[in-house]
Amino acid sequence: MSAAATTTDDAIRLGLSADEYRQILGHLGRAPNPTELGVFSAMWNEHCSYKSSRRWLRSLPSSGVHVVHGPGENAGVIDVGDGWAVAFKMESHNHPSFIEPYQGAATGVGGILRDVFTMGARPVAILNSLRFGTPEHPKTRHLVGGVVGGIGGYGNCMGIPTVGGECSFDAGYNGNILVNAMAVGLVRKDRIFLANAGRPGNPVLYVGARTGRDGIHGASMASAGFSDGAETRRPTVQIGDPFMEKLLLEACLELMATGAVIGIQDMGAAGLTSSSVEMAARAQAGIRLHLERVPVRDAAMSPLELMLSESQERMLMTLRPGAEADAATVFRKWGLEAVVIGEVTDTGRLELAMHGTAVADLPIEPLAEGLVYERPVTDPPPPSPVAVPDQDTGIDILLTLIGSPNLSSRTWIWEQYDHGVMGDTITPPGSDAAVVRIHGTDRALALTADCTPRYCKANPRLGAAQAVAEAFRNLTAAGARPLAVTDCLNFGSPEDPAVMGTFKAAVQGLGEACRALNMPVVSGNVSFYNETDGCPIPPTPQVGAVGLVEQVAHRGRISPSPGTTVLLIGDTEGHLSCSLYARELHGLTGGAPPPVDLDAELRHGEWIRAQIAGGLADACHDVSDGGLAVALAEMCMASGVGASVEPPDRTLSPARFYFAEDQARYLLAVQSDQVDGVLRTASAAGIPARILGRFGGTRLHLEPLGSVTVDTLRRRHAGWFPSYMDGTTRETG
């Protein structure tokens, strides 16, 4: 092989360990040259190889009757009936978004959309989950503005609605924000494409944007922590071009329909390296690339730079031999560059040549297989108990909560996302789950993204289970049958045993909840090294979930009609520690999060779904952050209808009754003449159901806390976000 041999020191400079270098020597029987070593370092970093997480991820449930493709493909795929399948996945773009928020977030959306349309699916919805530092932190406002602008800028131009997600603030993210994006696509079940190169002799086609120096070592950046001065890494952030991606989307789907495409993989992390190696590995084949044919922005790029570039909006595909001309016609129509840069071989090797000179010759299998590490683990300590004062009274508690950064209206965000394009958005952002109709049918997908980081920080195992339970409830409240989950596991350094302990615990909790609630994990992403100067973020096992609404007309709605009766489903024990009430009213963080009873979640959810499907639920809403009072206020604000309620008994203090965050609870609005029947079925099914009062009027009255007009609630709820972003003082309503 040409070029000088490398040493252990070279390997260490690229982020590999001395032991990993020894393994490379063993695989090659010689020292790799610098290009080869670079390819190994790209494939064996944490971001691409999942070397620290794989051992634990194996324990997650990933099969089920409706699972078509589980983890390991570009996106998970589930069967939703009538020949339709849903491809979906969530992925992080945390480090780039902290360094350059607009482009970092935009390219995060671009990347996850490619993962979905690579499967042959047309993306129909985008969700996201955003975690920022405290509003007072000097960087937060700038980051919020940039990230939201970037997500909107990309999705809006693509013409794919952004329909849901979460945004919260916590000091734990001051130095390392989280930007997790989820994409959902629809595909005919018999027209799914995989990242499999197919047979030797298949031509390898490069399509899309030219390759530049942007993003080189981006995957390595995502495999190390931050220190002050992270902004100097700005050149490793990619620049997005959603227009190019829109052309790529339409052209790829058009070509796929002709039968010309055998396998396809987007060039994401580690660019041409990972896409070519993974496609060949899945085919148990080899691949040969002629690098001088790669369309470039800079002719002076080295073979390694070409292999590692993370320039956006590029695809690698293998074609049926002889289909090159068909492909050329389609891509010419869309004004895209498409070049045959190599071929599939039977050698099992990655062979790279530049102008006829071999520059790398590596075995595919160890590159793709990567490594599996058994990292040392320290189990997280149980949370220490926190006593939360529970004798507060007055309606101001509610006003404080709904006007707080974490519960205030996200309209400022939603309005920057086109959530109506494609004409199938039935339930836009702002309800429990978004509902997006399956085009041309009367059925719909319900979509949600959930995680409560303060619970996960206190108890990662329980917190992860709660994230699944909340996603389950959100889908249920929309009238959907929960089907499957994608996860995005955001943690600190896996080399820190305490962090690895939280990771292990979170994966356990995730697995337990997904098994109990029959929601297999079909795709996901792990993002480690979310830390700044050795301080890790709170464990954040983000969950994205998909459910199916059998009839759009029988979906769940958050807005109650006047005159309906308010029912509370589920038990209220009065669990206040780890609640938003404890944090916002008393400055108390920590303590045990509310217990999660997965059996109760399942039973309550099934019963709620039956009420919605039977047309008995005028409205339904899950009870989560901020407890019962906040959930009621959200229903009132959504509809403009007031409510008057009182506790069914006085065993709990008003603060506990109204603000506790006990799980497995829903609010249900039922027409008064149907209440008796609904209560009877609840009783027969062993579902706790209590009458709290009635919706109607213009005020929300919470006996004995007091009352407030719905207008005031709306003003207080709407005020915080825009005034924060404008830099003006908080509105006091």
Next chain:
Amino acid sequence: MRTVVVVFPGSNCDRDVAVALARCTGRAPDLVWHGATSLPACGLVVLPGGFSYGDYLRAGAIAAHSPIMRSVHEAAERGTAVLGICNGFQILTETGLLPGALVRNAGLRFVCRPVDLRVDGDTPFLAAFAPGERVRFPVAHMEGNYQADAETMARLEGDGRVALRYVDEAGRATEAANPNGSAAGIAAITSNSRRIFGLMPHPERVIGDELGGSDGRRFFTALADALA
């Protein structure tokens, strides 16, 4: 009535408006690629929303020079009705079929929300609605701030060519009701002939109550009859 939807690279509301036309007129439109040099004979040409050519240079600026636009001009001169929605409206102003310009929203942010609109102008495109009626369509744009010089504004107002205005619940064109800073709250204008109509809001997104409203369905159903 036969209708045509022009598809530019980067159009993304082409399917939505095609669905609306098929559903409301009973006949699916022909989709014509931007590179085509002729239009089929038809009663209505629609320029859909989206980001034609990535909105590079200015929104609608490059699309205004694409091959098909010569045919659109010719058809308009012959009296064929032309409807531009959102990016389509931007293309109509860029290509000179409608006066004025659509510049960046006053708030400097993309805005997606339902808006209330007052029907002011008299054109077959608004055949569904009574003068002064309030209708609700959503907007979704970054550059929807309509601006024109004083002479053009006077002409538009004097000739009754301001077709839709952003208004509040009482029907007043207030600053608070205006999502983008448009002069005089303008959301839509027509040509002097009343046969060319540009609007920023998206009627094709509200063609059924499950989508949050049916005013768009009324819009397309009545305009098909009025133009036929």
